[in-house]
Amino acid sequence: MGQHLPLFYQFHFYLFGVLAIVSALTFITRKSPVASALWLVVTLFAIAAEYVLLNAQFIGALQIIVYAGAIMVVFLFVIMLLNLGDPKEFVEIRGTGAKLLAGLTGLAVIAEVGFLSIVGLPSTEHVVEFGYMDNLVVQYGAVGALAKPLFRDYVLAFELTAILLLIAMIGAVVIGRKRSPDAS
Amino acid sequence: MLAEAMALSAVLFGIGIVGVLTRRNAIIIFMCVELMLNAVNLSFIAFAQYYGMGGQVLVLLVMTVAAAEAAVGLAIIISLFRHQKTVDLQNINLLKG
Numbered sequence: 001m002g003q004h005l006p007l008f009y010q011f012h013f014y015l016f017g018v019l020a021i022v023s024a025l026t027f028i029t030r031k032s033p034v035a036s037a038l039w040l041v042v043t044l045f046a047i048a049a050e051y052v053l054l055n056a057q058f059i060g061a062l063q064i065i066v067y068a069g070a071i072m073v074v075f076l077f078v079i080m081l082l083n084l085g086d087p088k089e090f091v092e093i094r095g096t097g098a099k100l101l102a103g104l105t106g107l108a109v110i111a112e113v114g115f116l117s118i119v120g121l122p123s124t125e126h127v128v129e130f131g132y133m134d135n136l137v138v139q140y141g142a143v144g145a146l147a148k149p150l151f152r153d154y155v156l157a158f159e160l161t162a163i164l165l166l167i168a169m170i171g172a173v174v175i176g177r178k179r180s181p182d183a184s
Numbered sequence: 185m186l187a188e189a190m191a192l193s194a195v196l197f198g199i200g201i202v203g204v205l206t207r208r209n210a211i212i213i214f215m216c217v218e219l220m221l222n223a224v225n226l227s228f229i230a231f232a233q234y235y236g237m238g239g240q241v242l243v244l245l246v247m248t249v250a251a252a253e254a255a256v257g258l259a260i261i262i263s264l265f266r267h268q269k270t271v272d273l274q275n276i277n278l279l280k281g
Contacts, residue, residue: 017192028203056229071254078258082265102205106198113194149237161248168252176259
């Protein structure tokens with residue numbers, strides 16, 4: 001894409017990108033589950049900032065509320081309930097062979113996307129003109145721009161997620177329930 | 185910005201994969217899966233700049249699925265812990281041949 005974005009924008013894009021990568025690396029190397037969870041929250045915040053920079057302001061807010069707020073709190077609750085805060089409870093990280101294999105797999109995935117970007121990302125020339133999303137947000141607001149396609153073109157998928165959430169709720173209650181010993 | 189966002193997304197996804205393969209704590213592996221979902225969401229958002237709002241709607245749906253997955257997955261982990269008294273995947277080998 002030929003357009004030059006303001007330096008302010010680019011600087012923050014790279015700043016939060018580096019923050020996301022560093023905190024993600026810290027996240028997978030911490031021994032204590034609680035420290036891991038808190039570093040993941042930092043990663044999710046950095047990704048939320050990237051969303052805002054990429055013209056998805058409402059999704060960025062949702063990311064902070066739903067992911068960094070709700071889902072991570074549930075994770076911390078489970079860590080607390082199962083009393084897993086002590087990192088010495090078991091030898092955590094696998095041996096050198098597994099580490100090497102994991103590193104190679106990770107590099108392979110990254111290389112794959114790198115190769116794809118050399119071969120050519122899908123054409124961005126004639127899809128929507130540059131600034132289309134900015135105009136949309138200015139015209140309808142950050143929520144309205146997202147709500148229109150959600151409740152018009154994707155309304156079936158939206159309704160299905162409601163059913164999915166209901167099923168997940170019932171499933172979580174049934175699976176997590178403590179069975180009484182006399183019940184067969 | 186598309187190439188940069190895709191690169192960031194790929195790196196985060198790769199870090200998530202490394203986490204899944206190196207850790208043994210079931211909860212941390214689960215969090216790594218969440219990180220991978222977020223990496224994919226990031227590329228959706230980046231593509232949405234060029235292909236219209238569809239990408240952002242898809243991210244909304246992925247978030248819903250992730251929330252449902254977290255609820256059920258954590259219930260499974262609690263149930264597993266109740267039976268095995270551990271979340272170390274090394275000690276959970278019921279399906280090992």
